[in-house]
Amino acid sequence: MLTIENLHASVADKPILKGLNLTINAGEIHAIMGPNGAGKSTTGYVLGGRPGYDVTEGTATFDGQDLFALEPHERAAAGLFLGFQYPVEIPGVSNLQFLREALNSQRKARGEEPLSGGEFLKLAREKSALLKMDMEMLKRPVNVGFSGGEKKRAEMVQMGILNPKLAILDETDSGLDIDALRICGEGINAIMRAPDKAVLLITHYQRLLDYVKPDFVHVLAGGRIVKSGGPELALELEEGGYEGVAA
Amino acid sequence: MSTQTLAPTSKAEDWRYADQAAVAQLWPVAAEQIAVASGDSRALSIIAREGEHHAREIAIDLADYATMDLRILNAGGAYGRVAVSVRLGRGASFTLGAAQVAGAGATLEIVTTVTHTAPDAISRQLIRSVAGAGATVSYLGRVAVEQGADGTDGEQSVRAMLLDRSAQANARPELEIYADDVKCAHGCAVGELDANALFYLAQRGLPPAAAKALMLQAFVAEAFDGAQDEDQLRALAQAALEAVL
Numbered sequence: 001m002l003t004i005e006n007l008h009a010s011v012a013d014k015p016i017l018k019g020l021n022l023t024i025n026a027g028e029i030h031a032i033m034g035p036n037g038a039g040k041s042t043t044g045y046v047l048g049g050r051p052g053y054d055v056t057e058g059t060a061t062f063d064g065q066d067l068f069a070l071e072p073h074e075r076a077a078a079g080l081f082l083g084f085q086y087p088v089e090i091p092g093v094s095n096l097q098f099l100r101e102a103l104n105s106q107r108k109a110r111g112e113e114p115l116s117g118g119e120f121l122k123l124a125r126e127k128s129a130l131l132k133m134d135m136e137m138l139k140r141p142v143n144v145g146f147s148g149g150e151k152k153r154a155e156m157v158q159m160g161i162l163n164p165k166l167a168i169l170d171e172t173d174s175g176l177d178i179d180a181l182r183i184c185g186e187g188i189n190a191i192m193r194a195p196d197k198a199v200l201l202i203t204h205y206q207r208l209l210d211y212v213k214p215d216f217v218h219v220l221a222g223g224r225i226v227k228s229g230g231p232e233l234a235l236e237l238e239e240g241g242y243e244g245v246a247a
Numbered sequence: 248m249s250t251q252t253l254a255p256t257s258k259a260e261d262w263r264y265a266d267q268a269a270v271a272q273l274w275p276v277a278a279e280q281i282a283v284a285s286g287d288s289r290a291l292s293i294i295a296r297e298g299e300h301h302a303r304e305i306a307i308d309l310a311d312y313a314t315m316d317l318r319i320l321n322a323g324g325a326y327g328r329v330a331v332s333v334r335l336g337r338g339a340s341f342t343l344g345a346a347q348v349a350g351a352g353a354t355l356e357i358v359t360t361v362t363h364t365a366p367d368a369i370s371r372q373l374i375r376s377v378a379g380a381g382a383t384v385s386y387l388g389r390v391a392v393e394q395g396a397d398g399t400d401g402e403q404s405v406r407a408m409l410l411d412r413s414a415q416a417n418a419r420p421e422l423e424i425y426a427d428d429v430k431c432a433h434g435c436a437v438g439e440l441d442a443n444a445l446f447y448l449a450q451r452g453l454p455p456a457a458a459k460a461l462m463l464q465a466f467v468a469e470a471f472d473g474a475q476d477e478d479q480l481r482a483l484a485q486a487a488l489e490a491v492l
Contacts, residue, residue: 048450051442076452088447092465098448101461106452141465158451 001026001063001166001198002047008057008223009046015056016042018223024166024198031201031209033234034220035242040202041085043220044170048082049075063165076102077109079165081158083172085202087151090142095154096124098142099161106162127160131187148175156187167192168200173208185211206238219245261330264385264417266354269300269326276330278304283313285336290316290475294483296323303329309339311365318474319345321355322487330358335368343372344474346467348487349382349414356385363391363426367398375467376407378414379491385417390431392424399426403433408440408466410459410491456492463488 002024009017016039024030034040045053047060049072060067062078070078090098104114115123128135131153143151152172159167169188173181189212192199201212209217209231217233218225219242227233227245237245254274255262262270283289287310295301301324309315313336321327333341347355361370376384390401407416420433440462448458464485471480 048446050446050450071455072446072449073452073454073458076450082450084447088441088444090444090447090462090465092468093461098451098453098461101457102448102451102453105454105457109452162451 002067002200003061004047004058005060006058007046007055007060009042010054010056011042011052016223017046020058020220020224022218022225024200026165026198027195028216029193029199029201029212029214030216030218031203031214031234032218032220032225033203033237033242038220039223040220041170044082044168044200044202047075047080047168048072073105074109076162076164077106081162081164081167083152083155083159083167083169085171085174087143087146087155089144089146091144093142095138095140095142096121099124099138099158103162123161124157127157127191130160130190131157132183133157149177149180152176152184153180153187156184156191160187160191163191165196166198166200168202170202171204172201173203173205181207182211184208188212206234209234221245261358261387264354264356264383264387265328266300266326269354270302270328273300273302276302276304278306280306280308281315282308283310283315285310286312288314288316290318292318292320292474292476292480293329294320294322294480295327295329296320296483296487299324300326301328302326305329305331307331307333307341309333309335309341309368311336312338314340316342316474317344318471318476318480319343319357320348320480320483320487321345321357322348322484325353327353327355328358329356332360332362333370334362334364335370337365337367339365339368341368341370343370343374344470344472345372345374345386346470346480346484347374347376347384347386348467348484348491349376349378349384350491351379352381353379354383354385356383356387358386359388361388361390361401362393363396363399363401364393365396367400368396369400371402373404373470374406374418375470376416377463377467377488377491378407378409378411378416380411381413383415383417385419387417387419387421389421389423392422392426392429392431394425396426397428399429399431401429401431403435405433405435406466407437408463409437410440459492460485460488463492
C-alpha cells in the first residue's frame with residue numbers, strides 16, 4: 001500500500017529525515033517509535049504534504065501513485081489520513097459542516113456521488129457513538145474549547161467518517177487518560193483493522209500498543225529506521241530505552 | 248455654497264483612503280436621515296454589492312432609550328463607501344456589524360462617527376474585512392463621548408484578513424472622551440489565514456479554495472451574528488467571498 005524508499009526531507013533547510021525506508025502492506029499495523037527529535041512527526045507531515053516540509057530525495061508510492069506528486073487534498077482523496085498530534089482549532093467552523101464538505105470533496109474527487117444531509121448525519125452519529133462522543137460536540141466549532149482528550153477522540157471520529165485506506169496517527173495517545181486511551185484504541189481497531197486498510201502509529205509509549213496490537217515495530221533515530229521487529233520490540237524498548245537500540 | 252459642491256480630497260481625514268476618482272463621480276453624496284424615537288427599536292441591513300462605485304452617507308439619531316441594529320455588507324464594485332454617523336441619547340443602544348469583501352484592486356471603506364451625547368448609552372461596532380490582491384479595505388471609526396455622558400459603554404472590534412501580499416488594510420479606531428466614568432474598548436488586528444488550519448482542512452480533503460472559503464465565511468459571519476436577516480446576509484457574504492477566491 002505504501003512504499004517509502006530512501007526518503008530525505010528537510011524543514012527550513014535542516015535535514016531531518018536521512019534515508020528512511022518503510023513498506024506497509026494492506027492489512028498491516030505498523031508502529032514507529034523513537035526518541036524526541038528522531039523525525040517521527042516529520043515523517044507524518046511529509047507524507048501528508050505539509051508546506052515547509054521539503055522532500056529532497058527519495059520516493060513514496062501510495063497505492064501505485066507517486067505520493068509526492070499529489071497535493072495534500074488529493075492525498076486525502078486517495079485515502080491517506082493524518083491524525084494530528086495537536087489538532088487545530090478553527091473558530092466559527094462547525095465540525096459537521098467541515099466534515100460534510102471534506103467528505104463530499106473527497107467523494108467528488110473519486111467520482112462518487114455526494115452524501116445527502118440525512119445520509120451524512122447518520123454516518124456522523126454512528127461514528128461518534130463508536131468513539132463515545134456526544135453528537136452535540138460535532139455541532140460546535142472544530143476543536144475549539146475541546147480538552148486534549150476530546151480533540152483526539154474527535155480526530156478518530158473524523159477518521160471514521162472519512163474512512164481512509166491508510167491512517168498515519170501521530171501520537172494519538174498523548175494527552176489521553178486511561179479510559180479515553182481505551183476508547184481511542186478500540187476505535188482505531190474498529191475503523192482500520194481490515195484486510196484492505198493499514199495503520200502507521202507514531203508513538204512514544206507501549207500503552208497504546210496494548211490496545212492496537214502492531215504487526216511490526218520500527219525504531220526511528222537520526223532520521224532513519226535503525227531497527228525493525230515484531231511487537232516484542234516495543235516491550236524491549238519500554239524496558240531498556242532507546243539508547244541500546246539506537247546506538 | 249460653492250465649497251459644498253467640491254468633492255473632498257485625500258487631505259480630509261475621513262477620505263484619505265478613498266478612491267478619489269470614484270468619489271469625484273459620486274459627489275455630492277446625499278445624506279440619508281434616520282431617526283428612532285424614544286424607546287423604539289429599529290433594525291436595518293445595508294447591502295452594497297451592485298454597481299461599479301457606490302457611496303452611502305447615513306445619519307442616525309437615537310432618542311433616549313432607542314435601539315438600532317445596523318448591519319452592512321460592503322462587497323461590490325471597484326469603490327464602495329458606507330459612512331455612518333450616530334448620535335445616542337440617554338440609555339440608547341447602537342449595534343453595528345459590518346463585513347467588507349474586496350475583490351482584486353477594489354477600495355472599500357466604512358467610516359463611522361458615534362457620539363454619546365448623554366449618560367448610559369451603549370455602542371458596539373464589529374467590523375470584519377477581507378482584501379484580495381491589490382485591494383484596500385479601511386475602517387475609520389471615531390467614538391466621541393460628550394461632557395456629561397457618564398456611564399458610556401463603547402466597544403470597537405476591527406479585524407482584517409489579507410489574501411495576498413499586495414492587499415492593504417487600514418484600521419483607525421479613535422476615541423475622544425470628555426466625560427468621566429466611561430468604558431471604551433477597542434481591538435484591532437490585521438492578518439492572514441492561518442496556514443496550520445489551511446493544511447488541516449486540506450489534509451481532510453478540502454481543495455485550497457474551499458478551505459479558504461470555509462475559513463473566511465466563519466471570519467465574516469461574526470458580523471452578522473444575531474441579525475434578523477442573518478441567513479440572507481451570510482448567503483450574500485458567501486457569494487461575495489466565492490467571487491473573490
